[in-house]
Structure formats: structure tokens, C-alpha cells
Amino acid sequence: MATCFACDAPVPPLPGLAARLACADCKSRARLILGGASLAAVLASSRPEPLEGSALGPLLNPLDLDGRRAWALFAAGGWAVAEEIHPSDDWFDFTVQHAADWPRLRATLRAAREATPARVVLEAVLAGQTGPLTLGRLVGWWSAAAQARRILAGHGPILTNADAWAAAEALAPGDLDAASRIACVERLLVLAGGESGIPG
Numbered sequence: 001m002a003t004c005f006a007c008d009a010p011v012p013p014l015p016g017l018a019a020r021l022a023c024a025d026c027k028s029r030a031r032l033i034l035g036g037a038s039l040a041a042v043l044a045s046s047r048p049e050p051l052e053g054s055a056l057g058p059l060l061n062p063l064d065l066d067g068r069r070a071w072a073l074f075a076a077g078g079w080a081v082a083e084e085i086h087p088s089d090d091w092f093d094f095t096v097q098h099a100a101d102w103p104r105l106r107a108t109l110r111a112a113r114e115a116t117p118a119r120v121v122l123e124a125v126l127a128g129q130t131g132p133l134t135l136g137r138l139v140g141w142w143s144a145a146a147q148a149r150r151i152l153a154g155h156g157p158i159l160t161n162a163d164a165w166a167a168a169e170a171l172a173p174g175d176l177d178a179a180s181r182i183a184c185v186e187r188l189l190v191l192a193g194g195e196s197g198i199p200g
Contacts, residue, residue: 005083005115006066010019011034014073015161016138019082019098024067027081030063030070033155039063039072043079051168058091058148059167060158092145096138097191105133107193139176147171 002013004023011021022030030039039060045051056074062084063070069084071094088094096102151170158164 005070006068014080014082016100016101017072017073017082017098018102019071019085019124022081022083022137024129026065027079030065030081032060033062033064033069034152035159037066037096037157037159039079039081042158042161044161047165049073050077051161051164053168055144055171056164056168057095058145059152059162059171061094062088090145090193091148092141093191095141096133096188101132101133105188106192108190113189113192123143134155135181136176137179138188139184143176143180144171146180146183 001010002020003009004011004026005020006022006026009023009025011023014021021027028040031037032039032042042049042060053072054074056079057072059195060074061071063081064073065081070081071084071088071091073082075079082098084094084098086093086097088097099105148167148171151167152158155163155167155170160165
């Protein structure tokens with residue numbers, strides 16, 4: 001049994017996640033860093049149906065929990081709050097760097113980068129990955145985070161449940177095009193400790 005990162009109460013770990021979760025009492029105090037709204041209040045739906053789903057992750061993050069930076073995770077109609085172990089600029093950074101499989105992928109990227117700096121080779125290495133961090137999933141996360149940034153830039157801080165619904169309804173299927181793939185691979189290299197601006 002793991003412990004709450006805010007108070008050390010017992011909390012079951014989340015499979016596939018390297019970060020600890022907050023207990024129910026502590027997670028209820030989580031606030032959105034942008035705007036300062038209580039996440040629990042934002043999620044209290046003003047409609048008959050709940051505001052839920054993994055697509056909320058890029059929109060309703062990052063969080064502050066008692067002075068600690070944290071991130072909300074949404075799945076199966078529920079939500080959790082996880083500690084930030086590695087500094088993360090956005091939801092993509094958090095999700096990748098806090099995946100249990102990240103150390104293996106990071107080592108693979110570094111080794112591939114040392115062998116050849118060509119982006120096409122690195123994309124091929126990523127395309128051959130199995131497990132939770134496949135290239136398709138990573139590019140999907142990258143696109144979702146980029147779309148959330150655009151929505152929030154035009155919408156402003158999410159302060160209420162109505163704000164959250166409006167932002168969530170603006171979400172559309174992400175771009176999985178070549179430009180998104182390139183940007184995703186470049187960001188992964190930065191996170192892995194490589195350089196950006198890799199040649200094609």
C-alpha cells in the first residue's frame with residue numbers, strides 16, 4: 001500500500017503511474033493553479049450528467065494541493081490527484097514523465113539519439129515501442145495537450161462547472177499528422193535529456 005503524498009495516509013497505488021496519489025480528504029483541497037478554483041467544485045456538474053472522462057486531463061491541470069504542485073487524472077467516471085515528481089510544463093509532460101514505463105523509454109531515446117540524431121530514425125524507434133507508451137498514444141497525448149492550450153488561451157481560466165463544460169465541449173479529435181508527430185518526438189527528446197531541433 002502506498003501513502004498519500006500530502007499526509008501519508010494509506011492510498012492504493014494506480015497501476016502504470018510512478019507518482020503517489022492524494023487521499024480523498026487531501027484531494028478535495030486541490031485547486032486549479034490557473035484561476036485558483038477548487039477542482040471538486042468545478043467537477044460538481046450543473047447538468048444531469050457528470051463532467052467526466054480522460055479528455056479533462058489536459059484542461060483541468062495543473063493543480064496546487066497545500067503548496068505542492070499536482071495533477072488530476074480522470075478515468076472510469078472518477079478522478080485522482082497525483083504528485084508532480086518531475087517538473088512538467090503541461091499535461092503531456094506530466095503524463096509521459098510519470099508513467100511507470102518512462103525510465104525505459106527515456107533510456108531507449110537517449111541510446112537512439114547517441115546512435116543517430118536523425119528524427120526519422122528516432123520516430124522509427126518510437127514506432128517500434130510496445131507497452132503503454134506507443135508512438136500513437138504519445139502523439140495523441142501531445143495533440144490533446146496542444147488543443148487544450150489553444151482552448152484555454154481563448155477561454156481564460158476555468159472557474160466554474162459551466163466554464164469546464166464549455167471548454168470540454170470545444171474539444172475535437174486531435175491532430176495526428178506529421179507536424180504533430182515531429183513536435184511530439186522533439187518534446188520527448190527534451191524530456192529525455194536530449195536536444196530539440198533535431199534534423200529530419
